[in-house]
Amino acid sequence: MKRKQVLVRIFSLLVMLSMLAACTPAAAPTAAPAAEQPAAAEPFEIAVVVKITGIPWFNVVETGVDRAAKELGVNAYQTGPAQADPAQQVKIVEDLIAKGVDAIAVVPNDAKALEPAFQKAKEKGIIVITHESPDQVGTDYDFELIDNVKFGQHAWDQLVKHMGDTGEYAIFVGGLTVPLHNFWADTGIEYAKTKYPNLKLVTERIPCGEDQELARQKTLELIKAYPDLKGIVGFGSLGPIGAAQALKEKGLTDKIAVVGTVIPSQAAPYLKEGSMKEGLLWNPADAGYGMVWLAKYLLEGNKITDGMEIPGMGKATLDGTLVKLDLIMDINAENAESLGF
Amino acid sequence: MKTLLRRHEAYVLLIIIVVSIIITAVNPSFFSLENLFDLLKSMSLMGVFAIGMLFVLISGGIDLSFTAIATVSGYAVALALLRYGDSLNIFVIFLLAGAIGILLGAFNAAIIYFFRIPSIITTIATSNVFYGILTVLSEGKWLYGFPTWFGDFANIRLFTLYSPAGNPYGLSIVTVIWLALVLLAWFILRYTVLGRSIYAMGGSPSSAERAGFNLLRLNLFVYAFIGLMAGFGSVIQALLVQTVAPNSLVGKEMDVIAAVVLGGASLAGGTGSIMGTVLGVALITLLGNGLTLMHVPSQWYDVVIGLVILVSVGVSAYRMRKNIQRRVITETA
Incomplete structure (x- = not known):
């Protein structure tokens, strides 16, 4: 009797859990598509699908999307899953395709998972643009504000600037399937082999x-596992902050140098007290604006050419389907508070 | 029944000891006071949530909304800190978070009791409501830049020692708060009528009612209590990371439930102990810590943690089944 009860409970728990997993994205929809446009000259509908909604990074991206919508006269809006989950993101893209938008710009959680959906979009004549996914298959153009090879190398230059060119270091990424973080890590490791042969990962x-408490814990563990650790490169906006906190806690801010991608306003106190040394980034609002600009440019039938000028952002280089700008931005104690995000 | 419980806890403790020996063999720096205190601090957040979850599981229910409750109260606390900053103190903060937690928890209890909806369904629904409303109102904004006193409080240690390498460490105030709550919970469960009636209700709600227990009051207490723990947990989370993000806790329910079940609580209600819960939390935290210290590549974390949960819960379920079989045989004989 008792045992049966237990089994029933466990079974129902499992069912509920799987339902829970399936329901969460629908339950917390953010940034629903803007209200219907006045019917006049139907403006282009451009949907920007980000990795995860409701985190500061993509909130700043959204300001760029909104600015582009206003300035360019298109119906552009941002949406995305409530968790950085590839499957949920694919579902959103598929819904947008079914809805019949004119262009979809995606910041992929998982490049591979999106390929079939992109194929479908193309069949329906929808323009597909990606961001932060340089090797994306199935996209019309991948738009990058930075040269990712240079960016990865720059991170290691910053690391060496603060820890010296000899010693042990560790790398944080947002997730093992996040394309760009791992690309930077690959590039940096490769670069260090020739340029800084005395660095040891x-x-x-x-x-x-992407989890501050976890990054803090992992840093505490690393300090013990590798007592000679001298540096941490963190990709994902919360990794470096969590690391900086752990170092501050342990009074190790002079011994271990933290650099990486961060939101300037959030990192400002850590940069000032020295628990984090330097950050590197680009302006996420530019990403939002650029994706929408590019989508509109293509929808109007224009062609992308090497060396063309994107208004307010400089010259773009074209390499296959990769449209690249060069906007790497160093973040330090002096400028962190004045960057506006 | 009691000896069985004790045996289960002894069993978890045994696994902890074995795991510790393995980790120490690979990396002796695991077995240090410094790592012990760091581990205790890392455990505190999950530990506080686990206390609340233990009460609910004993009562025969389950609560999947506590992370959403914690998110709401954490957000309220963060807003208060940013607006009134220096005029507040830590007690007001805990009071505020606790009050919000109790309120939302009582809401859960009322729905569960009056509409007789299973707790799992109720709390999935309310979790979405709490979290959804917060997401709408907050637009997902992260809150940081709290007053310095709030950051300083988080760094208080009851005593400070220095490792050979000169790193400071000690018993963190966060750990002390957790341990105080553990003591309180232990006292309630062990020595009060209230605690014993929660076991009674979990064992068999209808007999408990017939025996004169007020199920409404018990339900209210249990869900308000996990709400209180969720509120306190949210303050601890804010103390630890000095940032409140709407999405940082939701999704961590399963780790907490896993820890409590690992510690011997049954999803069917009626069993579970605070000692087991603390050990369950310890084991889960230990594994993550140990894998890094053993230089295991990060890809393997989830696999190992999943396997350990499977093995230990599996073994204890198997023992329980044998025990039941034995009982049935003696009863029929």
């Missing part, structure tokens, strides 16, 4: 860059 990259 202590362990595989650790997926804690």
Whole structure:
């Protein structure tokens, strides 16, 4: 009797849990498509699908999307899953395709998972643009504000600037399937082999860059596992902050140098007290604006050419389907508070 | 029944000891006071949530909304800190978070009791409501830049020691708060009529009612209590990371439930102990810590943690089944 009850409970728990997993994205929809447009000259509908909604990074991206919508006269809006989940993101893209938008710009959680959906979009004549996914298959153009090879190398230059060119270091990424974080990590490791041969990576990259408490814990653990650790490169906006907190807690801010991608206003106190040394980034609002600009440019039947000028952002280089700008931005104690995000 | 419980806890403790020995063999720096205190601090957040979950599981229910409750109260606390900053103190903060937690928890209890909806369904629904409303109102904004006193409080240690390398460590105030709550919970469960009636209700609600227990009051207490723990947990989370993000806790329910079940609580209600819960939390935290210290590549974390949960819960379920079989045989004989 008792045992049966237990089994029933466990079974129902499982069912509920799987339902829970399936329901969460629908339950917390954010940034619903803007209200219907006045019917006049139907403006282009451009949907920007980000990795995860409701985090500061993509909130700033959204300001760029909104600015583009206003300035360019298109119906552009941002949406995305409530968790950085590839499957939920694919579902949103498929819904947008079914809805019949004119262009979809995606910041992929998982490049591979989106390929079939992109194929479908193309069949329906929808323009597909990606961002932060340089090797994306199935996209019309991948738009990058930075040269990712240079960016990865720049991160290691910053690391060496603060820890010296000899010693042990570790890498944080947002997740092991986040294309760009791992690309930067690959590039940096490769670059360090020739440029800084005395740097030693202590362990595989650790997926804690989007969870501050986890990054803090992992840093405490790293300090003990590798007592000679001298540096941490963190990709994902919370990794470096969590690391900086752990170092501050342990009074190790002079011994271990933290650099990486951060939101300037959030990192400002850590940069000022020295628990984090330097950050590197581009302006996410530019990403939102650029994606919408590019989508509209293509929808109007224009062609992308090497060396063309994107208004307010400089010259773009074209390499296959990769449209690249060069907007790497150093973040330090002096400028962190004045960057506006 | 009691000896069985004790045996289960002893069993978890045994696994902890074995795991510790393995980790120490690979990396002796695991077995240090410094790591012990750091671990205790890392455990505190999950530990506080686990206390609340234990009460609910004993009562025969389950609560999947506590992370949403914690998110709401954490957000309220963060807003208060940003607006009134220096005029507040830590007690007001805990009071505010606790009050919001109790309120939302009582709401859960009322729905569960009056509409007789299973707790799992109720709390999935309310979790979405709480979290959804917060997402709408907050637009997902992260809150940080709290007053300095709030950051300083988080760094208080009851005593400070220095490792050979000169790193400071000690018993963190956060750990002390957790341990105080553990003591309180232990006292309630062990020595009060209230605690014993929660076990009674979990064992068999209808007999408990017939025996004169007020199920409404018990339900209210249990869900308000996990709400209180969720509220306190949200303050601890804010103390630890000095940032409140609407999405940082939701999704962590399963780790907490896993820890409590690992510690011997049954999803069918009526069993579970605070000692087991603390051990369950310890084991889960230990594994994550140990894998890094053993230089295991990060890809393997989830696999190992999943396997350990499976093995230990599996073994204890197997023992329980054998025990039941034995009982049936003696009863029929």
